Amino acid sequence: MGLTKGPALGGGFSPIPKFTAFQWFLHLLPAIIFVAYTYSTKGPFQSSSCVAFGTNCKTFSPLHFEGTIKRPEYYKPAVDHLKYLLYTHEDLGGSLAVFVDGKPVIDVYVGSKDLEGTIPYTNDTLQQVYSSGKAVEGIVIARMVQKGLLDYDKKISEYWPEFAQNGKQDVRLVDLMVHESGVFYVDGRDLSWDSLADKEKFSDRLARQPHHFGGKIARAYHAVSRGWYLNEVVRRVDPQGRTIGQIAREELMHDYKDVELHYSHFEKDTDWEERLSPMYDYPVLRIIGRLILPKFIQENKYIGYPDMIPLHPLVWQLIQKWSLSSKSLTPRMAPFAGSFRTKKAHATESTSFSLKTNAHSLAKLMSMMANKGASINPGHEPDLLSAEVYAEATSYHSDLPCTVTFETLPLSRGGWVKSKDFYRDGPLKGVEAVLGDFRGKVILEKVVQARKQELGLLP
Numbered sequence: 509m510g511l512t513k514g515p516a517l518g519g520g521f522s523p524i525p526k527f528t529a530f531q532w533f534l535h536l537l538p539a540i541i542f543v544a545y546t547y548s549t550k551g552p553f554q555s556s557s558c559v560a561f562g563t564n565c566k567t568f569s570p571l572h573f574e575g576t577i578k579r580p581e582y583y584k585p586a587v588d589h590l591k592y593l594l595y596t597h598e599d600l601g602g603s604l605a606v607f608v609d610g611k612p613v614i615d616v617y618v619g620s621k622d623l624e625g626t627i628p629y630t631n632d633t634l635q636q637v638y639s640s641g642k643a644v645e646g647i648v649i650a651r652m653v654q655k656g657l658l659d660y661d662k663k664i665s666e667y668w669p670e671f672a673q674n675g676k677q678d679v680r681l682v683d684l685m686v687h688e689s690g691v692f693y694v695d696g697r698d699l700s701w702d703s704l705a706d707k708e709k710f711s712d713r714l715a716r717q718p719h720h721f722g723g724k725i726a727r728a729y730h731a732v733s734r735g736w737y738l739n740e741v742v743r744r745v746d747p748q749g750r751t752i753g754q755i756a757r758e759e760l761m762h763d764y765k766d767v768e769l770h771y772s773h774f775e776k777d778t779d780w781e782e783r784l785s786p787m788y789d790y791p792v793l794r795i796i797g798r799l800i801l802p803k804f805i806q807e808n809k810y811i812g813y814p815d816m817i818p819l820h821p822l823v824w825q826l827i828q829k830w831s832l833s834s835k836s837l838t839p840r841m842a843p844f845a846g847s848f849r850t851k852k853a854h855a856t857e858s859t860s861f862s863l864k865t866n867a868h869s870l871a872k873l874m875s876m877m878a879n880k881g882a883s884i885n886p887g888h889e890p891d892l893l894s895a896e897v898y899a900e901a902t903s904y905h906s907d908l909p910c911t912v913t914f915e916t917l918p919l920s921r922g923g924w925v926k927s928k929d930f931y932r933d934g935p936l937k938g939v940e941a942v943l944g945d946f947r948g949k950v951i952l953e954k955v956v957q958a959r960k961q962e963l964g965l966l967p
Contacts, residue, residue, distance in 0.1 A: 551597025552791050555623060568595060568620065572628040575603075575616030582958040583613050586951050594619040600788065601629030603867035606955050607875035610884030614955075615868055621785045634768065634783045634864045636849050641863025644760075644769060645735060646923045647873060648742070648752045649685065650893055650901040651759070657745045660685065660900070660921050667741050668715070675719030683725070684737055685923035686905050690719035691737060692728040692912060693835040700841045704736075704856040711740055729912040731837045735860030753857045760873070763890050767872055770864040772857040780851060784864060787849040795823065821914055836912045877902075877924075902926055 527535065558565035571591060577583055583606065593599050601619025605612060621627040652658040658667070660682040665672035671679070676690065683689040694717055704710050714736060720728070730737075739751050746755065753771025761767055774780055825833035842848050848861050873892065875884050881893030893901065901922030909916045920926045960966050 553597045553600050553623060553788060566597075566623075566625050568597075568625045571595065571618060572601070572620060572630075573616065573618050574630060575614075575618075576612070577616065578611070578613040579962065582962045583955065586954040586958060587614060587616055587618075589951055589954055590616075590618055600625075601633075601785070602635070603629070603631075603633070604951070605867040605871035607871050607878075607884070608959060610875055610879060612868070612871070615871075623788065629785065631866075631868075632783055633785050634770070634779070634866055635785050636787070636862070636864050637870070638845075638848065638861045638863075639731065640870060641771070641865075642734065642860055643870070643924065644756060644863060644865075644873060645738060645752055645859045646685065646901070647760075647877070647892065648755050649681075649738065650897055650922050651755075652742065652745065653901065654894055654897040658741070664689075664737075664741060667744050670712070670715035671740075673716060675723035676717075678723060679719070681741065682905060682921050684730070684734060684741075685921065686727070686919040687730045687734065687910070687923075688725050688727050688906070688908065689730070689737070690721045690723070690726065690728070691717050691733055692720065692730045692832075693839060694733055694736075697840060699839060701850075701852040701855065704858070710736075714740060725908075727906070727908040727910045728832060729836055729910050730860065731912070732839055732842075732858065732860055733836075735858050735862075739857060739859060751857050752859045753862075764872060767869040768865050769869060771859050771862050773851070773854050774864075787846045789844060789846050822912075833912045 554566065555564050557563050571594060573591070577587055586606070587604065590602070590604050594601065599619070600623065601617075601621055603617045604614055605616075606614040617629050617631050617633065619625075619629045621629050621633060649658060653660060658681060660680070662681055663672070663677070664679050664681055664684065665677055667681075679689045679691075684691075691714075694714065696713070703713075735752070742752050742755070743749050750758070751771075753769075756769040756771060761769055774783075822833055822837070825831045826838055828834060829838075838844070838847075842853065847853065854862055854864075872884075876882065876892040877898075880895060881891055881898030882895070883889045883891045902920045902924065904926065905919055905921045907916055907918040917925050918927045957966075
């Protein structure tokens with residue numbers, strides 16, 4: 509065995525063994541196995557010392573809990589699963605709201621806002637909900653269709669003449685709603701949050717943006733850009749020149765007093781620190797591990813999570829910054845999810861990702877959508893949409909494969925998923941989803957199971 513010398517603390521030299529790479533690997537293998545085992549059996553949202561070495565681990569017991577559960581004999585299991593996710597540190601905290609027949613049966617706030625578990629997640633907490641804000645975005649557009657200010661079949665250039673350049677002259681409003689308008693990302697290395705602040709310059713930039721498919725119809729998820737383009741249309745047709753966020757605040761929050769919708773900066777700047785839940789990124793090392801470790805190891809009941817949901821194919825694409833997925837989902841000024849949650853990112857309105865709200869507000873609005881646009885509190889609150897506009901906005905439009913998400917989903921004219929086959933097999937088969945999301949699938953399964961049991965539909 510060869511020896512080499514290096515500086516020692518006492519000023520002399522101490523021998524350092526010179527191993528081959530394979531010998532180093534063998535010597536370090538026990539430590540690697542220990543760290544890998546500890547890392548794989550701890551929830552991702554723990555301190556680094558806990559995740560790596562099993563020390564300084566928080567138990568979150570007792571878990572902060574507030575809110576109401578109606579008919580707990582049916583709906584409590586859904587809340588119990590949420591608690592389980594928090595106890596196992598798969599998440600930190602959150603709110604869950606479920607409306608049945610227009611009334612909340614679950615309306616709870618659980619867990620904490622910080623890794624240490626010292627700041628409770630309460631009914632005053634707001635959450636940035638990213639693309640869930642597109643659901644409300646679609647409601648605002650549908651209400652403008654109802655007022656006769658917009659028409660899904662009209663070309664965008666009829667509202668915004670400057671848009672009709674570089675292959676976009678035939679793009680209709682409905683094409684933008686269903687992510688088929690060809691402007692799923694904005695070109696330019698100089699694109700920054702600061703560049704959004706000059707409305708006229710940014711508007712001109714959006715208008716000059718070439719159609720990425722040469723004017724041909726193709727679906728590519730407009731993760732960030734849809735809200736930018738919709739706002740250009742909306743502020744041109746609204747009699748007061750308002751944006752989507754301003755309309756949501758002045759109309760939806762006015763008509764439904766228990767709804768909170770904040771698309772840009774808060775009126776009270778202190779709400780950013782006091783009310784908004786902080787952003788904690790999913791650990792990068794865990795993502796890397798899930799990318800490179802074989803699936804059978806990840807799902808092993810002894811060293812992994814048997815119920816772990818596989819990483820979406822998008823993750824591989826996001827690593828490749830030249831991919832269409834990366835260009836759509838992670839523009840240059842926002843390479844990570846946390847990049848979208850800064851004061852600078854919210855200084856201007858970006859409605860496709862910037863909504864700050866809570867589960868109750870979203871569930872209330874979606875409950876009215878499930879009620880075909882009608883009020884769930886008739887005589888006290890107005891309808892969300894007329895029956896005619898609801899039928900038009902939720903009617904099937906297309907189900908083209910998406911070049912960004914690699915999914916083929918049936919989209920309605922208003923931009924929402926609408927399908928009885930969204931969840932395919934299992935307890936949710938045949939359950940119509942107006943806005944589907946696989947991430948909340950297990951909780952939703954328990955809610956549907958509870959409702960079926962309540963209606964006597966289970967054997």
